[in-house]
Amino acid sequence: xxxxxxxxxxxxxxxxxxxxxxxxxxxxxxxxxxxxxxxxxxxxxxxxxxxxxxxxxxxxxxxxxxxxxxxxxxxxxxxxxxxxxxxxxxxxxxxxxxxxxxxxxxxxxxxxxxxxxxxxxxxxxxxxxxxxxxxxxxxxxxxxxxxxxxxxxxxxxxxxxxxxxxxxxxxxxxxxxxxxxxxxxxxxxxxxxxxxxxxxxxxxxxxxxxxxxxxx
Numbered sequence: 001x002x003x004x005x006x007x008x009x010x011x012x013x014x015x016x017x018x019x020x021x022x023x024x025x026x027x028x029x030x031x032x033x034x035x036x037x038x039x040x041x042x043x044x045x046x047x048x049x050x051x052x053x054x055x056x057x058x059x060x061x062x063x064x065x066x067x068x069x070x071x072x073x074x075x076x077x078x079x080x081x082x083x084x085x086x087x088x089x090x091x092x093x094x095x096x097x098x099x100x101x102x103x104x105x106x107x108x109x110x111x112x113x114x115x116x117x118x119x120x121x122x123x124x125x126x127x128x129x130x131x132x133x134x135x136x137x138x139x140x141x142x143x144x145x146x147x148x149x150x151x152x153x154x155x156x157x158x159x160x161x162x163x164x165x166x167x168x169x170x171x172x173x174x175x176x177x178x179x180x181x182x183x184x185x186x187x188x189x190x191x192x193x194x195x196x197x198x199x200x201x202x203x204x205x206x207x208x209x210x211x212x213x214x215x216x
Contacts (some may be wrong), residue, residue, distance in 0.1 A: 004038040007180035018185030034190040038074040048084040099124040126153040132167035159193040
């Protein structure tokens with residue numbers, strides 16, 4: 001079964017990744033050995049807390065891809081777009097159409113849903129990153145209804161987050177479409193992601209179908 005990790009920060013020195021070029025090859029080996037077959041690099045964009053060297057993204061991605069291919073891994077480029085109160089929508093979509101979106105964990109920006117609507121109106125399908133982190137959001141509240149029913153958002157939970165009370169709640173309700181690593185340089189996370197997918201086969205199947213559909 002093909003497993004695609006759709007959320008990672010492993011491009012060295014691009015954003016807040018802890019991954020160095022020196023040990024990048026070992027990271028790719030740990031991914032391949034865990035059984036993961038594809039990685040999406042999603043550097044932060046428009047994050048008020050992270051400085052991203054946007055001019056380095058494409059060149060570093062090409063370097064990273066060459067190294068990853070030696071371990072039999074497919075690589076893809078996207079971004080993790082920070083939704084706040086911005087006017088301009090400027091992101092790197094996965095497969096040209098998916099926008100991985102995050103926001104503040106402590107509060108919902110006043111224009112959060114409006115910005116997401118503009119992302120959607122640009123033709124992008126929304127993926128909500130690490131939904132278990134948002135303390136202001138509940139699975140049964142009105143905002144969640146808008147995300148799922150109006151915006152058609154897909155939902156991602158982190159591998160570590162799937163072990164928390166919040167993550168388990170979203171998983172138990174069948175709301176989760178992806179588990180991902182959100183890996184910033186931890187060689188143990190690839191194995192943990194595969195381990196947690198084994199506990200949630202319905203999510204693993206969704207991810208497998210997604211991967212097969214988009215790669216074709």
